[in-house]
Amino acid sequence: FTEEKLGQAEKTELDAHLENLLSKAECTKIWTEKIMKQTEVLLQPNPNARIEEFVYEKLDRKAPSRINNPELLGQYMIDAGTEFGPGTAYGNALIKCGETQKRIGTADRELIQTSALNFLTPLRNFIEGDYKTIAKERKLLQNKRLDLDAAKTRLKKAKAAETRAS
Template structure:
């Protein structure tokens, strides 16, 4: 128990010393040990690598799984070390709906046959998408995630330790500087010859004793500085080696990027082949004829009927009135058309608007 209390008190003292040093550095009241330019470049490159790796990882996850709820669910499964359940892709779900629609609307009809063919193609697209997601997750996302959760955590830990070692080193430097200043002041006071008529001998003895104490304090501060400098140099070397390992990380990520592009190329090539086959099936002559016949029996049949009726030779509503024979249309009363309602050859009454000549409303 005593040992733990001593260790706790020692840790609290170290933490307080670091906090004081850090605060004084922020306010410009203490000197700070600067790292060399090469080391600073390594730190900057490591930070950039970490930031861009996070952005690329998040956006690739969005590309592979646009649904945010599904991404959160997969993240929880990974954190709980549980297997992520298989999920139906959008293409496979669309294929399922099309197949059910074809079964209910009639699989032997042209529309049902087309739905069946498209459903099979969408199912193959969904399977290709599933393979692409699986391959990209293993070959691309996993290495990026391993870097962030493994190597980068180690680098961050060593950087924090280096920061603490630097604060300890600068605190030792400040302590040694203050000790030397106090020693010099005590030495100056001790070198002065006392006037025993004005100064008591006891003050002179105390001054000499203080000078000896400050000499011991300087020796102790120098020893602590040497230890702190050694620990700082050792930690700086360890951190430097880890930061230089970022180059190998870039090489690994480059290889993973090539594999991701390869898998994406394979996926889109498969999609192109599947859609090309489907286009050939839908563009066949028998299917086109069936679709045309089905269209003509539907809403377009009315348009065909109207065109056929417009070409009928039995309609003749443009006959002119002749004096020697009955007119094709009886008059509407006035202007030589007679008093009885005018009709065409089919028996439909002619219409008259204002002073215009009567016209036949029959479809032509």
């Protein structure tokens, strides 16, 4: 490798199609990581909650279920409406809005769960599975290429020494 960098040894070039596939795999990995990170930010804007979820995930534990903001607002509206009285116009409106707000919160929770399961999991599987395999094979190929180049250089030096000796 050092001799290649210094220009003292020839470098065996890989097949152009293989080089193209390797560069596509690297590009796919980079964009997949960016999309995953941004999707996680979209689904959970609070960085502290994201860190907490990450820690629970790494410990193979279920994160405690937290009420989300729309559900909390809905509960406050229902509580206020009940206190004002469902018979009053304001109380009735608060109860109806609160119930709707709670449904919005439930839908939001389902969106987050579905997105994590059906969208983020396959992306994570690519990064942690398929791409790791590609990187391992690429490294193995690079080592074999270096071994081949070293053998070619030794052969060339041996032939040159044999020519000088005769």
